[in-house]
Amino acid sequence: MEIDIFPIPHQKEGLARNFDRGLLGILIITYVVAAFKTAQYIVGNDAEKEFMCFLLTIPIFIGYYAMFVLVCHCIKKGLYVFFKSHRKEWNNIADREEMEEHITQNLGQIQKKVQEKTATITNTMNAAPIADDTHKRESNVESHSPEEVSVTPEALAKLQLKRDIQKAHAELEIFINQVQIDRKQMNEAKVAREAKKLEAILKYTRYTLMPYGFTDEELYQIEEAVKLLVELNGVTRMEVLSIGKKKWLKQADLKNFCWNIANQYGIDPKTTALFALNLFYAWFSNTEPSSIQKTLRNTAGTFTIEIDANIIDHLPQLEEKVLGKNHQ
Numbered sequence: 001m002e003i004d005i006f007p008i009p010h011q012k013e014g015l016a017r018n019f020d021r022g023l024l025g026i027l028i029i030t031y032v033v034a035a036f037k038t039a040q041y042i043v044g045n046d047a048e049k050e051f052m053c054f055l056l057t058i059p060i061f062i063g064y065y066a067m068f069v070l071v072c073h074c075i076k077k078g079l080y081v082f083f084k085s086h087r088k089e090w091n092n093i094a095d096r097e098e099m100e101e102h103i104t105q106n107l108g109q110i111q112k113k114v115q116e117k118t119a120t121i122t123n124t125m126n127a128a129p130i131a132d133d134t135h136k137r138e139s140n141v142e143s144h145s146p147e148e149v150s151v152t153p154e155a156l157a158k159l160q161l162k163r164d165i166q167k168a169h170a171e172l173e174i175f176i177n178q179v180q181i182d183r184k185q186m187n188e189a190k191v192a193r194e195a196k197k198l199e200a201i202l203k204y205t206r207y208t209l210m211p212y213g214f215t216d217e218e219l220y221q222i223e224e225a226v227k228l229l230v231e232l233n234g235v236t237r238m239e240v241l242s243i244g245k246k247k248w249l250k251q252a253d254l255k256n257f258c259w260n261i262a263n264q265y266g267i268d269p270k271t272t273a274l275f276a277l278n279l280f281y282a283w284f285s286n287t288e289p290s291s292i293q294k295t296l297r298n299t300a301g302t303f304t305i306e307i308d309a310n311i312i313d314h315l316p317q318l319e320e321k322v323l324g325k326n327h328q
Contacts, residue, residue, distance in 0.1 A: 035061035200312045201230060201261060207315075207322040208257060208305060212248045225279050230265050235274045238281040245282035252298040253305040254280045259296045260311050269293045 039056035202223050209219060221243060225236040255276060262272040273293035277284045284292060299307050308314060 031061050031064055032057065035064055197264070197312065198227070198230060200315055201226060201264060204311045204315055204318065205261070207318050211322060212246045212304075214243075214246065218243045222279065225275070226261060229267065229271075229275050230261070233267060233271060235271065235278055238278040241279065241281070243280065243282060249283075249304055251283050251287070252295075252301075253303050254283055255292065255296050256298055256303060256305045256307050260305075260308050263309055264312065269296055272296055 035057045036053060038060050039053040043052050043056060205223055205226055206219055209222065214222070221236075221241055225241070228234045228236055258272050258276040258279075262269075262275070267275075270289070270293055273289045273296060276292055276296075277287065277289055297307055311318075
């Protein structure tokens with residue numbers, strides 16, 4: 001992209017040309033003075049170093065000029081990108097305004113032609129002789145110029161097109177508003193469902209582990225780890241947890257517990273195994289994650305915590321079992 005930094009005097013004549021030359025001279029003198037002052041500031045203002053100042057003025061002048069050219073180029077480039085990004089939108093607005101103006105002009109012609117036709121038909125019908133009436137109608141039809149007959153259908157078509165466009169815009173606006181309302185309601189319903197599901201999962205966590213001696217602090221840590229797993233698919237590090245081993249529960253019980261929760265959210269076995277290892281490290285301190293991953297689901301035998309793919313549906317029975325039949 002070419003950038004014209006200085007005006008071209010030969011393209012103008014008279015006073016404008018002389019003004020361009022004067023501006024060009026002032027700009028060059030300003031560059032030279034600024035470069036010389038900079039050189040004096042660098043090497044000093046001594047008379048012995050004056051020749052060195054003149055030599056240093058040349059590269060400084062070139063540098064200042066290059067900086068000026070770069071700034072102008074950046075400004076021009078930015079303006080070009082801005083106008084290019086908005087060109088299509090502005091063209092569409094201009095085309096729409098031009099079309100509406102054209103339709104408005106044609107609408108006036110249509111109304112005028114309809115009035116003339118109505119007046120002609122009325123005069124013809126009021127004539128006494130039928131034969132003369134037919135002759136007048138034929139003469140009136142023939143008196144219309146080809147230009148008048150051809151303009152009316154085109155104008156009517158454009159008017160109908162404008163009405164169709166306005167109707168389509170109105171229908172589209174109504175549709176978009178309704179979709180936005182439906183989408184908002186859908187998102188709110190989804191958030192409510194997820195919150196209700198998480199609440200049920202946390203209840204399952206408490207009701208399953210409470211009978212086996214977990215303290216309030218330990219249950220809180222476990223619930224926070226479960227939230228991190230189901231909401232962000234994350235695993236809490238074992239270093240920040242402090243959960244003691246309980247003699248009533250074995251590794252298989254805790255594997256089943258972790259699988260029951262992960263199954264509700266479709267969490268992959270690898271992440272579930274890491275979740276079990278870090279959360280219940282007191283049980284799995286000497287176990288590899290790959291070994292836990294292979295045996296997450298234990299169904300052969302009798303376990304304190306059984307595999308249950310429908311823990312949310314079975315939550316009322318678990319609550320009744322843990323809290324008692326008379327619990328409200």
